[in-house]
Amino acid sequence: MESFERARLGAYFTKITTQFLPEERAAAFLITHLLPERPGFVRAVAALSDLRAVLPKPKSINVSARREVERFVTVDTLSRDLFADPDTALDYVESRAGGERIVLLDVGGYFAPVLADLHDRFSGQITGVIEDTENGHRRYATLDKLPCPVVSVARSPLKDPEDYLVGQSVVFSTEAVMRGRGDILHGRPALVIGFGKLGSSIARLLHAKGVQVTVFDIDPVRRTQALSQGFTVARDRESALTGAGLVLCATGSVSLRGEDFGHLHNGAYVATVTSSEDELELDALPDVYTRTAVGDHLTRYRTTGHYFYLANGGNAVNFLHGASVGPFIFLVQAEILAAIRLLSLSDLTPGLHEVTAPDRAVIAAIWLSYFNR
Template structure:
């Protein structure tokens, strides 16, 4: 970003924080995609709370961004295992924020497996969690009795522009990797698994490019939505897998398991919108499949009589090209800052919560004054 763009972004977040900064600042831990534009948001979190550590998502780290963030706060390595084990989860919180009121800022439900133990055993007080993604929203919503408040911004209308543009960036990166191998989208029937906000965006752009698109979603309501929008809806998922030359996984959970891969058409490409650990059951693939590089960020999986191509190791393909959605990402980042204040007040009951429509309107109005130029 140019210097004037950084200055404008910092001014925007300063104005957001002037409205939403809590009177008494809690400690915080921030899980985030540490992309090139992200330091401004991290500084805003540090202004709204006592930021004790940033945990960058491993597959989306910009080294220059990390170096900039490390000038004013600590970064720590992130893995699912860190917070899957209650003991290691509590130990990490104690090492960073012992005795403090604490807000956990999450992307993908990392804290969910150990949340009960964290709330019960942490020497401070967990004020709550802020969750940014649909995948993470589901992880917290599936907890039968949440031990603290969880403010989810995953289904906010302010996230709609981001989700739409992420879908577009997924198609761009998929096509770029295919073209680097001398292949193109056209002539390959596409199957989109999942017809949520990301999946529907992907399906619409593929259709606009003249690609034959089939959709499958486990939710019958979404299948009817896809049908009403002119898409072919698969009645038989396995048959659809066999027919597709391109499979785009956008479910937020495991789309393809080990028994699904042999059903793929020879030469099919597989791409995802999230990490391989969330979207693909690659660990269950039979050892008879050999894995060989087949161009930049393309892996060929082959066994006797069958082969397919996996893009970016099964991780979010759009991160290969920056995953930028422009200034629209700043809408939901502002909502995360507003969520910190909600949790800091301590008035929310245990369970799932959202930012109020009035606060969202204030964020949108502020955003428009800075970026609608």
């Protein structure tokens, strides 16, 4: 970022943090994509909480951003294993904030598997969780009983611009990878698996580029939505894969299992919008497939009579080019900051919650005053 852009972003977050000062500061743990613009947001979180650790998602770490953040806060290593075992998770949280009130800021439901156990056993108090993504929202929603408030911004109208622009960045990065070996989008029928916010955005953008798009989703409601918008809707995954030259996985859960890869059309490209551990069951792929790097961020999987290409090792393809959505990401980040204050009010019951509509309106007005120029 240029110096004047940094100054404007700093002024914006100062205005937001002044607007949403919590009644009582809590300690915080922040999971985030540590992208180039992210230090400003991290500073804002630290202004509203006693930020004990930043845990960057491992496949989206900008080296310069990490160095900048390390100057003012501890940066720890994040893995699913850290929050898969209750004892491991408890030891970690106790080591950083034992006996204190804490807020957990999440991206993708990392804390969900151990939340109930942490809530019961932690020597302090878990004030609540703030979740940023649809995938994480669903992970918390499917828990039998939430032990504390979870404020989700995943379905906020302020996130709609980000979702649309993430779809654009996915299509851009996918085409860039394909062009790296002389291929283009056109002439390759595309299959979009998952017709949620991101999947529908990707499908529309591909269609606008003149690409033939088929949609597959296990949810019959979403299938009817796709059909009403003019897309071909596959009846089953197997037949859809057989005819697709490009497969984009946008479910946030497993899109392709081990047995599905054998149905891919020869030479098909596969790309995802989340991590490989969420979208692809690569470990179940038969050992007969050999893996060969055939270009920047592109791997060919090949066995006798069959081959396909996987972009970015199965991880989110848009992160190859920074996953930038411009200043619209600052709307979502501001809502996360507002959620910190909401949790500090201490009157939320256990369960899923959202930031209020008036607070969203305040955020949008502040954002427009800084970025609608």
